[in-house]
Amino acid sequence: DQQVKQNSPSLSVQEGRISILNCDYTNSMFDYFLWYKKYPAEGPTFLISISSIKDKNEDGRFTVFLNKSAKHLSLHIVPSQPGDSAVYFCAASDTAGSYQLTFGKGTKLSVIP
Amino acid sequence: GAGVSQSPSNKVTEKGKDVELRCDPISGHTALYWYRQSLGQGLEFLIYFQGNSAPDKSGLPSDRFSAERTGGSVSTLTIQRTQQEDSAVYLCASSQLTSAYNEQFFGPGTRLTVL
Numbered sequence: 001d002q003q004v005k006q007n008s009p010s011l012s013v014q015e016g017r018i019s020i021l022n023c024d025y026t027n028s029m030f031d032y033f034l035w036y037k038k039y040p041a042e043g044p045t046f047l048i049s050i051s052s053i054k055d056k057n058e059d060g061r062f063t064v065f066l067n068k069s070a071k072h073l074s075l076h077i078v079p080s081q082p083g084d085s086a087v088y089f090c091a092a093s094d095t096a097g098s099y100q101l102t103f104g105k106g107t108k109l110s111v112i113p
Numbered sequence: 114g115a116g117v118s119q120s121p122s123n124k125v126t127e128k129g130k131d132v133e134l135r136c137d138p139i140s141g142h143t144a145l146y147w148y149r150q151s152l153g154q155g156l157e158f159l160i161y162f163q164g165n166s167a168p169d170k171s172g173l174p175s176d177r178f179s180a181e182r183t184g185g186s187v188s189t190l191t192i193q194r195t196q197q198e199d200s201a202v203y204l205c206a207s208s209q210l211t212s213a214y215n216e217q218f219f220g221p222g223t224r225l226t227v228l
Contacts, residue, residue, distance in 0.1 A: 102158065
């Protein structure tokens with residue numbers, strides 16, 4: 001039973017346009033959410049996070065939105081650049097429990113020049 | 114100032130053999146985690162260390178899997194009597210536990226192939 005779902009395995013976007021990556025979760029105990037970016041043959045790299053007390057967090061070209069009632073979060077990348085092409089993982093944590101992260105299966109983003 | 118390192122980067126073994134995977138966390142990070150990623154799957158939690166103790170071993174798939182951490186630093190993940198379904202990329206991460214809201218820093222992983 002997947003607690004974190006990324007329903008789009010892949011996404012292609014033109015350079016300069018907006019990339020929107022989506023993530024849904026089922027566990028209402030999750031209160032901290034992170035996005036990681038992964039290039040081939042490398043470990044995941046932390047990108048941005050949001051706690052459940054917020055509905056938006058912004059860092060440069062990256063913005064994460066959280067809709068707690070819908071148990072949905074999204075990552076917006078504006079403007080998209082070819083170097084953004086990677087696999088993006090959504091992860092969630094129940095900070096009152098263990099510190100483990102529960103990951104989605106990832107979305108492969110391709111930014112076309 | 115190095116990041117998390119793991120060795121070996123690749124390991125090919127025969128079914129039934131034992132393997133040891135090593136993780137060197139970022140200096141000063143008290144928490145250490147092991148995950149694995151099977152083909153086409155997300156990262157699956159295996160075990161978490163706080164210092165040298167493992168408060169959460171809930172993700173270890175079977176008693177063939179064990180892990181230890183010594184000196185609050187290096188960790189080894191041991192898989193005994195490997196099976197083909199153990200083939201995956203094994204990832205180690207570390208973090209500081211100054212708050213519950215802490216990002217985990219990942220190593221490059223060890224790709225294990227069991228023939």
